[in-house]
Amino acid sequence: MSPEKVIIAIVDDHPVVIQGLKSMLQNDQFFYIAGTFIDGKGILNFIRSNAVDIILLDITLPDTNGIELCKEIKRKTPHTSVIMISNRSERSIIMQCIQNGASGYLLKNATMNELTASIHGALSGNIVFSEEVKEIISKPSVKELIGFPRLTKREKEILKMVTEGKTSVMIADELFLSPLTIDTHRKNLMHKFGVNNTAELIKIAIQQNMI
Amino acid sequence: MSPEKVIIAIVDDHPVVIQGLKSMLQNDQFFYIAGTFIDGKGILNFIRSNAVDIILLDITLPDTNGIELCKEIKRKTPHTSVIMISNRSERSIIMQCIQNGASGYLLKNATMNELTASIHGALSGNIVFSEEVKEIISKPSVKELIGFPRLTKREKEILKMVTEGKTSVMIADELFLSPLTIDTHRKNLMHKFGVNNTAELIKIAIQQNMI
C-alpha cells in the first residue's frame, strides 16, 4: 500500500451495503479499504491498533447505535474522520451526529459522486452533507427550533424504561437504586423537556427518536 | 450472453445497495444482470420488452411501494420471480408480499450465501426466506395475535387527549364531563390494550398509529 492512499474503514450491519461501498470505492486508486465491520465492537477493536483516516459509519448497528459509537471513536482517535451513512432523515438525528463529532452525513440513496466528494471534503476538514441532507438541515421545524435538551446517560436509560411502562419502583429494582433517585431523574427529565407529566414526556421522546 | 444464464434485474433506490448486489452477483458466472432501476416506473417499463427471470425488489421506493409493485409485476409477467429485499421486519409486511406473489423475502442484512441460495431456490419454484425472516414468520407476536382493539369514538378522543399530556380533570373540563367519567374511559382503554399505566398506553397508541 502506498502511503498517500486514504485509509478507510466501513461499519455497517448489512453485507450488501458493505459490498456496495467497497466496490464503489475500489474504483478510486486513492482509496484503501483497511477493513469492514458489522458492529461497534469490531471497529473499536480495530482502531486500537490501526490508523484510519475515514470511517464510514451506519447509524443502526446490532450492538450499539452509530451516534454513540461516533462519539466513542472521536474520543479515542480524534484525528479519524467519521462520515455517517444512514437512511434516517430526521433532523434531530443528523444534528446529534454532528454534535458528536461526525464530519458528514449521507443518506443511503447518495450517489457515488456524493460519496467520493464527501470523503475528500472530510479529509480537507469540512463537514459534508449529501444534497438531500443539506435541504433537511437548512429548514429547521418549529418544534426542533427549541432544540432538545442534552440528556445524561442515566437519564436516557431511565427515559427508555419509563416509556416501557415501568414504574419508579420497578426501575429502581432493576438498576439497584432507590426509588427516590428514579423520581429525581424523572423530575429532571420533565424539567429538561419542559413538561408536567409522563404522558408528554413519552410523546416527545418518541417523536424526537430519543428512545 | 449465453442463454443458460439467470437474467436478473435489481430495483432499489439506494445506489450503494444496487452496487453491492451487483458486485455480489457478478462473482457468479450463472447470473446475468440485465438492468438496475431506482424506481417502479423503470422496472415496469423494462419488463415490457425484456424477459427477466428474477427481480430483486426493495420495499421502499420513491414512486411506489414494493408490495404493490410486486403485485403489478406478477400480473404482467407471472413467469418472473420476485424476491423482496427489505430492512422492514414486520410480519404483516412479509405476509403481504407473499400474498402478492413474491417468491422470497430477505432482510438487508442477508449474507451473500443467503442471496445466491435464495435466487436458486426461487428459480426452482420455492418460496425462500433468510434465516431471520424464517424466525419472524414462525412466531406471530403477541401483539399481532390479539390484534389491536376496536375503540369507540369517545375512547379515541380521550386517548388522543391523554397522549397530549392532559390530566383527567383537564379533559373533563374540555369535554364538559365528570372527571370520573374520564377515569372510566381511561380504565377501559387500558383494559382493551392490556396495559397497566398511561406510559404503556401511549407507547402502544403511537406505535399502532392510533393517534
Add this chain to the structure above:
DNA sequence: TTTTTTCTACCTAATTTTAGGTATTTGATT
C-alpha cells in the same frame, strides 16, 4: 488539581392515577 457535572438519596405534601367494582341514561339495532 480544581471545577463542574452527574449521580445518588432524602424530606414533605399535594395531586393524579389505578383497581376493584356498580349503575343509570342515551342511541342505535333488531
Add this chain to the structure above:
DNA sequence: AATCAAATACCTAAAATTAGGTAGAAAAAA
C-alpha cells in the same frame, strides 16, 4: 318494544406521580 353497545357517573382505597426543595459522593472536564 326489547335489546345491546356506548357513554355517563359514582364509591372506596391503594399506588404512583409530581412539585418544591436540599445535599453528599463520584466522575468527568478544564
